[in-house]
Amino acid sequence: MEQQKSKFRIGNLFKSKMLTLILLLAVVVGVFTIMSKGQLLNPKNIRNILQSITLVSLLTIGAGMLMIGGYVDLSLGGIGTMAALITAYALRAGAPWYLALIIGLVAGAVTGAFNAVLINELRFQPFIATLATASITQGLGYIVNHGQQIDIDNPVFNFIGTQRIADFIPYSIIISLVLLAVYGVMLKNTKFGRSMYLVGGNPQASLLSGLHPKRVSYILFINAGVLSSLAGILLAARLKTANTTGIVNQQFSGMTAAILGGISFGGGSGGMGGALIGILILNCFNNGMTIVRVTPYWQTVASGALLLIALAIDFLRISRTKKVS
């Protein structure tokens, strides 16, 4: 029915979405606090959770922004791993820390641009194009040092990777939180942020209304490439070595956290506030399962179930509002 006077205000959609998320986080924290007899909120454990959040946050920003714009990138893990190896290689070859860092980030940017070319110019499906890139970048990662890890012994990298404020808050998490805030503000309050939602919601209509969907696409892929490179490099800095597994296993955590945080896979909705809560939910959940000694096998199953629950809640909430039209 077209001319509906709906009872609930649609403007509150975002708020109610946030409410759902915060409730879900409260449930996760509550359940595991009880099950672990308070261990979850033990300062030592919070320290662990903070540590684990750092990397996922960067991947979540990159993957989440792509998803808002209507894209997906399966090569983020590969890019980050390759970039870390390249940076470590440059350091070992005697490059100063900043140059090595820039080389790694540029490698990520170039690969992101490569994805954008495949998708925009050659019209490959994002899923397929980035699947290919994932394999290519992982292969290149092996080639950098014949499949061997490269140790990092640089004071600046060590400091960023391992030092904490008051022996509690890792310096690296500050990078993540600042970026989350910057991207969050950008998404909600700038033209570029708005364009991402519009392009993700309907690229055709955006183009015909004067936006540049192609430009948005390039920026999103390059951005995700750079952020995952940073994640890969930070992990290497923490481990004091860049290896060929790198952040490959974390890339899906990034996407999962984004989805948990309410960024829809179809594009056009979600934000960084939700993403942050998604990250917290995912990490508290994983950490909680470890401290209550759920076996890793069941942890994997439970993570999948958590994602399904989040999607189901989202679906129910949205279908209630959409049914009206």
Next chain:
Amino acid sequence: MQLEFSGVSKAFPGVQALSDVSFRAEGGRVLALLGENGAGKSTLLKIMSGDIRADDGVVTLDGQKQSFTSPYDAIKAGISVIYQERQLIPAMSVMENIFAGDLPRNGAGFINRKKLKQDAQEVIDKFGLNISPSEPVGRLSVAYQQMVEIMKAYRRGSDVIAFDEPTASLADSEITILFKLIRELRDEGKVIIYVSHRMAEIFQVTDDIVVLKDGRTVASFPTAATSEATLIKAMVGRDIGDTYAKLDRNTEYGDTLLEVKNLVTKKVKDVSFTLRRGEIIGFSGLVGAGRTEVVRAIFGADKIISGELILEGNPVKFKTPADAIAAGVALCPEDRKEQGLVLFRSVKENISIPVLSRIRNFIFLDKKQEVTLAENARAKYKISTPSTDKLVVELSGGNQQKVILGRWTSGKMEIKLLILDEPTKGIDVGTKAEVYQMVCDFAKQGIGVIFISSELTEVIGVADTIYVMHEGKITGNVKRAEATEEGILALAMQE
């Protein structure tokens, strides 16, 4: 054969879509279901097709009470509803679509393609159509896809066939074919229900009329015993009179605004025309004649192979729509939902798209200003929505079109050329009249307007000069005073 609704009611949260709707449709007759958007026609069709269930009342078929729990039940009972959005599988062939759900099989359980082809050919011949059973449906024109839908319903042996705005995307010549089919089905004794906004069609093809307003049956009569004015009055509850005669038009043109010289694109062949400030030129022609492609090329959305565009005396080349917009050109595309709107974003966000750069404080969007712009548009065009925060998807077609118009005239940009591609598609009569007046108002402000429409009466009624296209070429142009439907149709179909 007889389909009867008695006391049918249906409520959705916040709205009574149907209340106590009763009428009877007889076999061997075509019944028109008429009403503005939101009158309850779609809900009624959905109840008929088993998509949703009525809260109250009964539907009987030949005296037998029906209660469908799914579309499958309705199909089994012999009711087919042909919706605006075609429910075909584009990659599959005509024959597979016609026999979908009931493909003939051989002894081994595999599809018997030979029999399938024969059976399909029989149905196609029955309808006297010239299409191949193995052609993929996606490659057929919209009109022929519609024919496939009808054949599908016919093949199922449906006794009741309902059409929901079947001509919305058809050109006049294709409508003729459709009507011929509808009459044949009627003469076989089937119950035909016909939903449309277009008055002329109602008189051409239907035998009885039921008018719905606000979910109630407000009038019903045999078509022969009524007039257009009576119907409109029943539908909108007021007298619209002769919509076109009442338009307050612009009579003074300015200097030349746009000159198109020998425009050639993939689908446009050597198109030239001139538009003055304050002038409304119409583009008529069959679907696929290249009208949309001409304006897309002007707007920078399609590649121009050769030819020249001169805007305000300067040659222009728009690489993207953004360039065209910067030069003061605006386009309201044909397909509102696919190309015009970001459906799951709010009204205000849809209105501010082209002016985002102009409502900034430093780098940040000035959201107060955005709300002001949206509220202005809402007031100016009487967009009916409780708030500009509402998602566009929840608005009616007419209001969605107003959102697009509001986008181009929010006051933050100056448009010189406004292109409207089928702006009244799927909009109810009352809103159509509003849109026509808006178009005339734009012309009065000195804006040059290109108005594309497949509805002949509309393009003749609104445009000052009508250009007719056929297969990518302009085949002629006529002034409004001299335009007749027959004359334009002749140009549109000329070989």
